[in-house]
Amino acid sequence: MKRFKKSIFLGLLCVGWGWPVFAASDLAAVHDLHALTWKECVKIALKDNPDLAAAKKAIDSARATYYATWNEVLPSLSTLEDGYTKVRSANQSSFLASNGVAGGGLLPWTLQGNARMDIFNFKDYQDIRKSHAFVSQMWASYRTSSVTVRYNLEVAFYRLLFAYRMIDVAKDILKLRQENTDMVQLLYNNGQESKGNLMLSKAQTKLAQEAVDQNQRRLRLAQIQLDQLLGREGFAQVAVQGSLNLPDPQKGYPDMASLVENNPSVQLQKAIWWGAKAGVGQSLSAMLPNVGVMYTRTGLGNNMIATQNPSWSFFGSVSMPIFSNGPLGNFFTLVSARRTADQNEEQLRSTRLLIRATMEGAWYNLKNEAQLVDVWTYRVKATKQRNDESTIRYSAGLMTYDTWEIAVTDLVNAEQTLIQDQFLETQYLAAWEEAKGLGLEDE
Numbered sequence: 001m002k003r004f005k006k007s008i009f010l011g012l013l014c015v016g017w018g019w020p021v022f023a024a025s026d027l028a029a030v031h032d033l034h035a036l037t038w039k040e041c042v043k044i045a046l047k048d049n050p051d052l053a054a055a056k057k058a059i060d061s062a063r064a065t066y067y068a069t070w071n072e073v074l075p076s077l078s079t080l081e082d083g084y085t086k087v088r089s090a091n092q093s094s095f096l097a098s099n100g101v102a103g104g105g106l107l108p109w110t111l112q113g114n115a116r117m118d119i120f121n122f123k124d125y126q127d128i129r130k131s132h133a134f135v136s137q138m139w140a141s142y143r144t145s146s147v148t149v150r151y152n153l154e155v156a157f158y159r160l161l162f163a164y165r166m167i168d169v170a171k172d173i174l175k176l177r178q179e180n181t182d183m184v185q186l187l188y189n190n191g192q193e194s195k196g197n198l199m200l201s202k203a204q205t206k207l208a209q210e211a212v213d214q215n216q217r218r219l220r221l222a223q224i225q226l227d228q229l230l231g232r233e234g235f236a237q238v239a240v241q242g243s244l245n246l247p248d249p250q251k252g253y254p255d256m257a258s259l260v261e262n263n264p265s266v267q268l269q270k271a272i273w274w275g276a277k278a279g280v281g282q283s284l285s286a287m288l289p290n291v292g293v294m295y296t297r298t299g300l301g302n303n304m305i306a307t308q309n310p311s312w313s314f315f316g317s318v319s320m321p322i323f324s325n326g327p328l329g330n331f332f333t334l335v336s337a338r339r340t341a342d343q344n345e346e347q348l349r350s351t352r353l354l355i356r357a358t359m360e361g362a363w364y365n366l367k368n369e370a371q372l373v374d375v376w377t378y379r380v381k382a383t384k385q386r387n388d389e390s391t392i393r394y395s396a397g398l399m400t401y402d403t404w405e406i407a408v409t410d411l412v413n414a415e416q417t418l419i420q421d422q423f424l425e426t427q428y429l430a431a432w433e434e435a436k437g438l439g440l441e442d443e
Contacts, residue, residue, distance in 0.1 A: 035241035038157055041230065045153050046440050048231030052149055055142035062138040066131040072124035116294045123285035130278035133271050140268035146439030147264055151430050153229045153440070158426035160222040160240050162419070166215040169419055173412050174208040180408060181205045183395065197401040204405075244422040246429060249366050254436075256359055263355045263437035269348040276341035283337040286330045290319045355435070362435040366428040373425055376418040383411040 036044075046052065184201040187193035223238050230238070260266060297312040321330070390407035393399040 035239040037240070038154075038242055041153060041157055041226070041240065042150075042440050044230045045149060049149055049229065050231055051145050052142070052440070053231075055138070055145040059135070059138045059142055062131070062135045066128070066135050069124075069128045069131045072121070072127060110298065112296065112298045114294065114296050116292065121285075121290045121292070122288045123282060123290075126278050126281035126285055129281065130275050133275035133278055136271035137268060137275065140264050140271050143264035143437070143439055144268055146441060147434055147437055149229065150438060150440045150442075151434040153226075154430040154433070155427060156222065156226040156229050157240055157242070158244065158423060158430070160219070160226055160238075161242050161244055162423040162426075163215060163219040163222040165244060165419055165423075167212065167219065169415055170208065170212040170215050173415065174205070174212055176408070176412075177201075177205040177208040184401070192397065193401065200405070201401075244419070244426060246370070246422075246425055249363075249370055249429075249432075254359075254363060256356060259359060259436050260352055260355050263435075264439070265437070266348070266351055266355055269344070269351045273341065273344040273348050276337070276344040280334065280337040280341050283330070283334040286321055286333065289321075292316065359432075359435040362428065362432040366425070366432045369421065369425040369428050373418070373421050376414065376421055380411075380414045380418050383407070383414040387411040 181198075181201045181204075184193055184198050188195065188198045226238055226240070232238075293314070293316045295312070295314045297310065299310045387407045387410070390399060390404050394401070394404040
């Protein structure tokens with residue numbers, strides 16, 4: 001009997017909580033894998049995640065468009081050059097000679113250069129403004145993608161840690177159930193226990209074994225989900241290392257107003273609003289004059305470097321649209337652009353309110369779950385102590401099987417509830433960081 005007491009006590013010690021999850025490291029040793037830390041997962045995702053790669057390409061495309069729009073306000077230069085070689089026909093030769101071409105056999109080359117520049121074109125500057133707003137949109141879109149990828153990656157990372165930890169806990173519970181069944185079997189053989197209680201104890205052991213098998217299947221699914229977010233092709237048996245024990249959330253109430261303004265979703269909506277305001281300027285430009293200058297220089301010669309008979313011209317132009325799009329076309333186009341800008345401003349306000357509400361909810365859930373983890377931590381300690389005492393009394397014949405089973409079940413449920421709440425706390429942490437707008441680049 002002492003042997004049973006000792007084995008049960010050691011089994012209970014194995015069902016610990018809150019220890020760093022080094023089961024992943026054990027797995028890595030078995031399969032010759034390198035267990036990734038959180039920072040290593042972030043580094044890989046920044047490099048290989050396809051969603052982030054696509055968002056970066058969109059920024060490059062928008063930036064190139066922005067640079068191209070600057071050409072509209074810079075001088076434009078162009079050349080025009082033409083000419084012919086020998087003319088063999090006698091009639092053509094006479095014709096050329098009568099038109100002043102020396103020798104009648106060559107047509108002079110003509111070289112013309114043009115330089116043009118807009119002195120005032122309101123549309124050009126609004127085009128630049130709008131393309132710059134589009135670059136800001138792409139940056140904000142990238143940041144939004146980074147926030148989403150970080151959230152999904154963090155959930156997948158902790159899900160894999162949770163899978164490892166659940167396997168550990170399930171195996172410890174299975175060991176406890178097996179040792180309890182051995183004790184009940186011995187008492188039954190000595191005529192001190194009923195057959196029904198022995199059968200129930202064996203059934204509890206079978207359930208514990210099923211939990212182990214289920215959690216091992218869950219492990220593979222968690223690995224696949226993490227692989228996908230890391231941008232890895234195919235399935236790799238990835239391993240991670242870390243802890244489900246989270247530090248206490250920050251003390252005091254966060255500065256929600258500042259966090260809202262720095263959120264990428266708000267920044268994206270701001271950029272859209274700025275683009276709409278530039279669209280108002282583009283519509284207004286159709287009603288404003290355009291002032292430009294142009295310089296042209298022309299030369300003739302018998303070769304491509306035509307320098308003979310030079311001539312030049314310089315002139316300025318002022319164009320004023322009156323009814324270029326009909327009597328009321330420009331006016332209503334401007335009205336439409338202004339209403340679009342107003343709409344985007346209201347959408348910005350709506351986004352701010354939504355992000356603020358999301359932040360409040362995420363903070364509320366995180367703080368509540370952190371407190372709940374503390375409560376279940378103490379409950380696990382209490383159920384451990386109660387189970388130890390009940391096991392001693394049951395083995396001494398001072399407690400019925402039913403009463404003892406209640407204490408064992410309480411311990412098992414408390415262990416499982418604690419690890420599940422620890423995992424849930426990691427999910428709320430990821431949701432809080434997502435609400436704050438933290439991306440993969442942020443610590």
